[in-house]
Amino acid sequence: MPTEIAPPLVGTDRVLAVLTELARHAGGVTLEEMTRAVASPKPTVHRALAALCRFGFAGRDGRGRYVLGDEFLRLAFAHHEARPDHLRIAPVLSELAVRYGETAHYAVLDGDTVVYRAKVDPAVGALRLTSTVGGRNPVHSTAVGKLLLAYALSDDDAVADWIGGRTLAPRTPQTLTTAPALAAALRRVRIDGYAVDDQENEPGIVCLAVPVFMASPTRPSGAVSVSAPASRTPLTTLIAQVPAIRATVEAR
Template sequence: MAETSSPVGSVDRALLILQEIGKHSRGVTLDELATRLGLPKSSLHRLLGALKHRGFAAQPEPSGPYFLGSEMLATAFGFYEKMDLRALVRPLLLRLSEGFAETVHMATLDGGEVVYLDKVESTRTITMTSVIGGRNAAHCTGVGKALLAWTYPTDEAIRAWAERFGPLATRTRNTITAPAKLATHLDQIRQRGYAYDLEENEPGVRCVAAPVFLGKSAPVAAVSVTALKDRMSAARMEEIGDGLRRAVAEQV
């Protein structure tokens, strides 16, 4: 998404300050903030004073470095603990459905399976096993592979996952069931930024999926665009993948 000027400059500067402080686990000084943000120390000091007053910034020692404050952390953790993931991602699903005119899903990872939290049906007829609240194997679905690729980001981690939740079931002749081959496949997904399901879960059905992070190091969900094979050429899957990755980045 292209950057635009903030309608409220002082609010924008305060947010930039918080973002910068958040990059420094050992704190950051006033001089360092001024240099990094290109702000005058006088205005920076006033904004930091306001953030400290509300508990969003902290300065344990006078003239010492600044840290994120307890209120900032409480607000963030409280939001993640109570957030309605379905309500938060639903607008993205509606946009994807309208933009690609295909069925879209949102799912989360639960052990060796994915759980579908939301689904927006296409006006084009397509029959699939996915239903809201339903489950499918993670290793052979687009959303599952998008979640696995970043939740278990090393070959060793995915092999340990496969050992715990395997043996990996064969759903179609395209299903990847060998842990070593799956690990290589997931590495390709990480490099590309999105996952494919090439009729690995259901014959004749393909999908493209991308992870949703919401600020966390591992994805909290994945979203996918699904269609019949006839509408999912290699070129269209690549187009959808690039569009899906951009849409997720802009939304969340």
């Protein structure tokens, strides 16, 4: 609310306002700065900070500035890590589905297949896709699969070993079914940082996937993708949106 019409902060509201303001200052904040920010008397702001310090939600750095406390960060990260992946990624999928008017997925790697943990369709224009929450699709024919496989298999030899003597089933005439073709695609993924499915899993459907790093900065926990009919959203359009799609994922 605008300051001129906002009610004065009292009791618990003041403590929460101080905690919220504290989170905006990664480099710490002085008592005077906090007093001005929350527009409250210095003694009452000091009491709020003291209460937060007692519970470990605030602390003082070497310069005497107030910072978020380790206990607050521990609780926040513990809660975040305990939430299932599909709940943590849901806002990203919703945002992508609204922005592009196409279906967004979150999938994880499981052997030779990907498992879809979450899916959000656009409000209008949704297509019937083979993907369902809890369902599976082949790794080699999907954008999410190739994206995750590129991280799991480090080079061409690893790709050849992974395929072994098997024949990769063609889902469409576009599906990559040989070790050399798949190895070349995964090399491209490692360079570009994203993967595509150019009507390789379903005729007429294109898809672009980017990695999601929830637990490790180097090994993705899963992949987010945007799938669309090629006639409505060509693959070139999705590729042009890679920076925006990646930024949406990373912002969450």
